[in-house]
Ligand SMILES: Cc1cc2nc3c(=O)[nH]c(=O)nc-3n(C[C@H](O)[C@H](O)[C@H](O)COP(=O)(O)OP(=O)(O)OC[C@H]3O[C@@H](n4cnc5c(N)ncnc54)[C@H](O)[C@@H]3O)c2cc1C
Ligand code: SF4
């Protein structure tokens with residue numbers, strides 16, 4: 001896109017992939033501004049309907065983060081000669097996650113499940129452009145900002161169908177790689193990395209296993225999942241996210257069950273944000289129940305507000321690679337028992353919030 005090849009995608013200090021411009025090559029043509037979602041508003045859809053949904057297939061439910069609706073959507077596109085682009089865990093031992101394109105239902109497993117780390121789009125956007133230029137239908141799944149990027153890059157081609165999710169933010173690939181390298185000393189070379197392990201008990205589980213042992217973390221109470229859940233390691237952009245709004249960038253938004261009627265890790269909340277989104281969802285052979293949009297707005301944390309900054313974030317990023325792992329773990333990566341004062345402060349905050 002840049003006529004002088006002045007833009008390159010590189011890792012920033014926190015480990016996120018960001019575009020960098022070489023000023024000595026830039027000719028100020030502004031072509032990049034035209035294609036950049038930061039400068040061009042793409043969240044132009046609105047929530048039409050909200051649903052609770054789940055796949056009827058036990059196998060899909062078992063291997064999905066929540067209700068498996070992603071897999072059901074993917075199947076429709078692939079069965080009809082289309083393509084699906086989504087995030088795949090390429091190398092569990094170091095936590096490498098990249099977007100890839102699939103054209104076969106047998107490959108849906110490669111994209112299933114949430115990976116709570118930034119997925120790289122390097123090289124995949126031009127591949128997506130080639131597909132739609134060749135007249136192929138493409139379903140793209142990603143964070144809302146990635147969906148905005150692809151809509152901008154493909155100039156809203158009608159062959160592009162966009163699926164995002166309610167987004168807490170993405171974790172730093174550099175921190176995940178560091179964490180896995182530390183855990184490797186206890187559990188050996190890691191071959192399984194599961195951010196949403198399902199073990200038939202209620203709760204959120206993170207699971208890693210290697211050739212010497214394994215580790216299961218319940219309710220993200222420590223380690224990498226704790227750092228992710230407490231926004232210690234999410235990208236700077238996530239703390240000021242402009243996609244945490246009812247104006248959606250996608251045709252369909254996926255999420256965990258968040259209608260306020262209790263947890264169920266085999267059900268998803270689904271928002272249909274365009275006419276074709278409603279049509280597609282209602283044509284799927286799945287469990288689908290319409291619910292009030294208000295119930296989702298009340299209970300879905302990050303649908304309308306970005307993550308709150310973690311006050312330890314800067315200190316953590318400055319020190320995690322230089323200090324002793326045990327010390328870092330104790331200081332930043334484990335849930336602390338709440339003091340009586342903190343508990344009282346949180347109660348007071350909740351009361352004040354209700355009053356205003
Ligand atoms: C980084 C992240 C943050 C999330 N935050 C929230 C939240 O705050 N609240 C909430 O209700 N739900 C959130 N979700 C969505 C939730 O975790 C499930 O993805 C959702 O319930 C759909 O589940 P499923 O069973 O239909 O799909 P699954 O089979 O789990 O498919 C997940 C889809 O997401 C894509 N994906 C996975 N990881 C990434 C990634 N790192 N980057 C881009 N795309 C990815 C995959 O390509 C796949 O298409 C988040 C997901 C991710 C990846
Ligand atoms: S302004 Fe033009 S030359 Fe400069 S980085 Fe952007 S596209 Fe490249």
Ligand code: SF4
Pocket residue numbers: 143144145146167168169170235237238239241242243244
């Ligand atoms: S929180 Fe916002 S900026 Fe961060 S990954 Fe999600 S959509 Fe992008």
